[in-house]
Amino acid sequence: MTKPALDLADSLLWGNGFPDAVFTELRATSPVYHQELTAAVREQVQREFWVCTTHADITRVHRDHETFTATEGPLIQEVDLFATYTAITNLDPPDHTRRRRTISRAFTPRAVAKLEEGIRRRAHDMVGRLLFAGGGEFVDVAAGLPISVIGDIVGIPEQDRAHVMGLIQTVLKLAAAGIGMPEGDDLIPFLEVFQYASELTAEKRRNPVDDIWSVLCTAQIEDDDGSTFQLPANELEIFFFILSLAGSDTTRNALCDGLRAFVANPDQIDRYRKDPTVRRSAVDEVIRYATPITFWVRGATRDVTLSGVEIPKGARVVTMLRSGNRDEQVFDSPFAFDISREPNPHVSFGGGGAHHCLGAMLARAEIRAVLDELLLNTSAIEVGEPVVQHPSLISNMTVFESLPVTLIR
Template structure:
């Protein structure tokens, strides 16, 4: 059994931003290893799991759904929310396939292309406000843009948007990306967000209009058996929840990490401004460098050899995406932020497996639009100290709460 003395549950490991140096050592010495957690930290399957750190192993786990089930994910700890609300992120083919076939219609390249003008207009307006003020909180753009676009896609009425967007922000700040409902008053935003999703779904089913949510609410799904059915309301509600949280926060992370990386590497700003080809490859590098989601979780359906390590049937397997995106065997000078990097086979969107990110094309369009507006229009850019919730074993995403910027 591949063991290590490192305890990933120890708070010191996650006291700063992602421990890249530690995971470089693990890739070199123990790329797949077993973790036994301390008594006060337990997963849904006990106190142990396995971690893979190399690009090849992470890609294998994501692509091989027959050996690695999504029903054990998406996080290390148990997520009761997904028991009551079956989520597409926790389904395997064929159940996953028939649902994805319908949902993906909203996120095809053609569908995203129809949104492009609106995305750029919103980015121009939000970035313009920052530029006019000589700076401000970059999170206003990084968070505001994706959540506004999600509002457009779902068809949230303008009158409801301040309330819904406020609830999403409260949930993110309350629970980070844990997707587990807290206790006490902190539960209120969760309840209200699900209640709104339920009301919106019922309204779109009763009075469908020309928007994506109406299409999802009324689309018939054909199972492999040939039987047709509508997506159950609880599945639509959890998809609304995930779309609002994960869809907004991943782009927020990528943009905040991205602008910090550009400011730390002024030569890359110069390349972005002077070279259209570099602008085309920059988005992938921002997404690789940021890795908005730090890890995913799968479950072994049988004994599986991963590299040289045997993963036992039933084990929970953690795929460290950030580590895979820093793998020296795949990326030349992986810690360098290089917007001309090409090819760029990062794992940030899931590496092409069954659960490859539905919103990948949308996220790319949002990141590209926001970067264009800031980098091509601000002559001087400075960033201050961010305020953020850092990832750990219970939370696979950073949550940027504030990022001061000065624009000249």
């Protein structure tokens, strides 16, 4: 294979969104691409890295935690805002397994089923306000629903939710801008989220109630030697931060990108309205098509070969999820938006392995609820020009700040 002369840190590549054409070429010519340390790479992420572009290599990396450790963190750059925190996303088994076993109680099929009535009620109310007004700001729904549901899960008092949602939106905007280590005024909303998490944790430990945050705050986790321990406060704080950001941004991005895809493909709207059997598969097609998280990062624990490329021990390995979700070897017409696509083995939730997304079922329920309310109660939908922070090597997510819509019943 001929290796293309390419610098993935070139800002021009990312200016208009994810560079699909570039990664289509890489899948064909350099499925595992070694990004050398150019001046731009040094400035943005400080070190060389290897990028997996195919579905097969991405799933292999994510399912082999012994060879590819999660302790490198979710981003490429070495700057780690949370160096003093232990995050479940950055742990390998067995430490990860012990914590996940407790946390996953909030995301079992039974737990999500209990939440579904509330999800649909909130979606009905939020979309209903847009319908009554003939349109408005769709981001208010796409971001508002998941943060409300997270509030239900962790027991955020109703009177605090608008404040917490505002903080999360500010943090998402700053994170998407690729600010690296925030300083000065940029640091304030980050600190306020952690402060709120600290106060909520202390309250739940003093007065536990019937919600998952009380369970996490009071749970006794068994260690290898049979002893038990409680999750330390700083670990709970970083999990609150991750849950709030990941839980709101991923659904927001999927819904906004998904709505734009539907409007660009009106035959798919018509199909959704007329054929109830495709509505379930439509949700996963929205998630594949949007790929809310662009990439994850792992570290090689030993010398390893992927697609004929030697990766040295200690290397940073980037799994480019968006590229995997456009892999021609796995998906027929991968750039088409097809709500009847089955099977749909997308890697948006991680592609399996220990770190497969805890909230996958919850995200599906939220997206389905909004799509039903929006598509089944309108005769026409128009979307305006979005205001969006695109992903880059510094930020692995898209953040929709605005997506105006016009709705006709």
